[in-house]
Amino acid sequence: MPVVGLPDCTRIQIPGADPLTGRTAQLYALLKAENIPIPDHYDAPSLGVVEENLRLKLQTFRLGDVLLASCACEAQSDLILNLESRLNRTRGDIYDGFDWACLMPEFKGDPAYAQACAIQKTYFDPADPLNATTVPGENFAPEAIARVRAQVHNDARGWDLPANALTAGSENADITKLWGNFTREEIQDLNAPGYRLAVGVGHAGDYNGYTVSYREYQSRDSYRKALTSYGPHTADYMATRLVRMAASMQGGAALSGELLDPLAAIDEVRQQIMSTTVGALSGAAFDAWNAGLPNDSGTPEPLQQPAAITRFNAAHFQWRGGSTAVDNPRVRVERESAPGVWLPHADQSGEVPVRVEFPDGLPGVLRTYTGMQEWIWSASYEAYTAFPARMGSTAPGSYRFCVEGESRQGFATVPYAFCSEPFAVSVWDGIAIATPQVTLDEVRFDVADIVYPRSYEGSPFPFVSDNGEARICDPCSFRPWARRGQFQRAELQVTRASGTTETFAASCDAQGKGCKVGVSLGTGDKARIRAYDQDGNTGTHIVR
Incomplete structure (x- = not known):
């Protein structure tokens, strides 16, 4: 399992950090060509450095037709989208992972990957200006692209069989035989109907590091790869086990045991002993520290x-x-x-x-x-x-x-x-009303479009303000304010010179435009217009 920063191509002078050269490179290439299971990566234990456990802790929670599935990791989008597509109620819409070739004119038309590219487009539409990007990399030869697509789309089923223990970390030279990003197993294959809503959750209950898909792991050394702590197939292990756990919660196939379950049981005892010991020691120290705290200045x-x-x-x-x-x-x-x-x-x-x-x-x-x-x-x-x-x-x-x-x-x-x-x-009283027109027997006016304030001043939280962003204003408010109101009605309130008060309903269109009230205002009469939206907010305009 990689240690923090290992492997990482920026850490020069560490054995294995730089590309192989000379006879070493020739020997490595020869062994790989003969399908001798030479690992593609070097690993080191990470218990106590990144993880607190020798095992993965996965969790699923069912709330009716909603499933929450936690990898306890910092999952990349490939893992989450694959998991959710395998747990939904639709067969055959598995998201295998991001395929850059779907954005390349010379490769995107390959009929073998047409469905995969169509599924990817539902998540990442290249026509959207927000997704404008260039395809990274330097080697766009057809054979290189073919290997990349195999790494993304090939079925990963079988890498975790005991018989493949020596070869799981070594990529086959034959691209038809290499294990790709994820196992092509949907929840329906396990005799369960699937969920209306499946939600992937990270950082819940434990921490298993970053988790990138197989293709991302193979493509280059990086920080996130270094923290994918259980090797190149970590993402598939998590997603596939979560699918099986979710299926069992819907009456599907029962969960089968894992080969390393005995080790997991021992590790659980170890962690409980360690947690209890650390808790007892720190608890006594914490109580002593609390007892020595000074008084607070002033009474509450x-x-x-x-x-x-x-x-x-x-x-x-x-x-x-x-x-x-x-x-x-x-x-x-x-x-x-x-x-x-x-x-x-x-x-x-x-x-x-x-x-x-x-x-x-x-x-x-x-x-x-x-x-x-x-x-x-x-x-x-x-x-x-x-x-x-x-x-x-x-x-x-x-x-x-x-x-x-x-x-x-x-x-x-x-x-x-x-x-x-x-x-x-x-209620808010900021609905604006245009200057009315008063004739001998009628009052006409328009109610302005109802646009609510986006933020407010004087908050003890200094970041509360309007950032001017048209799409979304993160610091405007804590709560989900509406942006606009819907005009509901308007009225004219008239106080006659005699002191009596009358209220007349205005006739307006649905947007509050072209409002009119049939009324004659005499000498000494006072009048004001009031407009209302769907939530009772108001605006007032003094006519005279």
């Missing part, structure tokens, strides 16, 4: 109360809390459902971001460990019209922040809890 209390807001803005609450050594505040937003009755409304699962002002530089470190650092925490809550609408927009009403945390006081860690003062959330 609110410092800045939230202000009333409209949608497309955010309320902010600031308080003094404890240090990050002991405090990880639990913050929620509550909504007043009836006078004096507060119900949980939002929490830190994505709706209420929280931050702390960290100590600054060496003086800050000194203040922290001498009990002079004041820990200022902030939380925000955004109100908005949602997109998609099913996620639910922020309802007008009265809200408040509530905080629970811990602080060091009297050389002990003590809890604190309090709520902010209530703050009001109201």
Whole structure:
């Protein structure tokens, strides 16, 4: 198994790092031509350097017709797309891996790979300007391209049989016999129907390093190849086992044992002993360190109360809390459902971001460990019209922040809890209305296209701002705001000189254009137009 950075062609003067030359190259080529299983790569154990285990930990979770499959790795797109295509409900749409020849005019028309190129195009359309790229490499001879395509598309079935243990790491000179990227085995081959949605998950439960496909592994030495920690067929091992695990969860073929299962059982015992030992030793040290922490400066209390807001803005609450050594505040937003009755409304699962002002530089470190650092925490809550609408927009009403945390006081860690003062959330009132035309018996006007604000100012999170990107604005807001509203209705409110008030519905088209109200405005009468969108947001224009 490769060690970090090994193999890596940039590490010169390491044996094997540079191309073979002279008699060594001749001997190597001769042995390969005779199909003697000379490994194509040199390997070294990586346990304790990259991995914590002698085995791969793979996981599948079934949620009805949805499957989550984890390789516990930094998977490249070939692995994920192959896995998902083998787990779906469609037979014959396996994605083998990226084939550069599909982008080359002299090779893309090969009928043997027409279906593979068509499948690839559904993921990577070369006509899309965002995918404009040149084909890398220097050797575009037909025989070289044929080998590349075999590495991508050949069936990998059989490389992991015990009989092939000596040859699995050595590529056959005959391209019809080499093992390609992935085993051509779909979930239907295992008597399971497949999933409506299959999702490949990385970095879950363990870490098995980067994982590149066989073709990527063979093409060149690189950092990601060096971290593909179980050899050239690692990606296929992961994807094929995950497919079989997923099939067994749908009533398909039962999982069969692995040849190295006894070694895996021993390794599990080893890891449990190591984890328990390290945990016991570090736990005692951690408790001793906690006991010696200094007091936090000041007692926990609110410092800045939230202000009333409209949608497309955010309320902010600031308080003094404890240090990050002991405090990880639990913050929620509550909504007043009836006078004096507060119900949980939002929490830190994505709706209420929280931050702390960290100590600054060496003086800050000194203040922290001498009990002079004041820990200022902030939380925000955004109100908005949602997109998609099913996620639910922020309802007008009265809200408040509530905080629970811990602080060091009297050389002990003590809890604190309090709520902010209530703050009001109201609908957005920014719908624009063009200057109306008033005649003797009619008022005419247009409602402008309803475009919502993209961001807001005054956030305690300094990165919240409008970056001006038309496609997507990452830092504009935390929550999924709608970009545009749909005109719903408009009305004219008239207050007569006598003091009576009348409201007249306007007749408009679906976009709020060509609105008109049949009404006569007399001397001393006052009038204003109000427009509404589908979510109750409004705009007002004073006629007179």
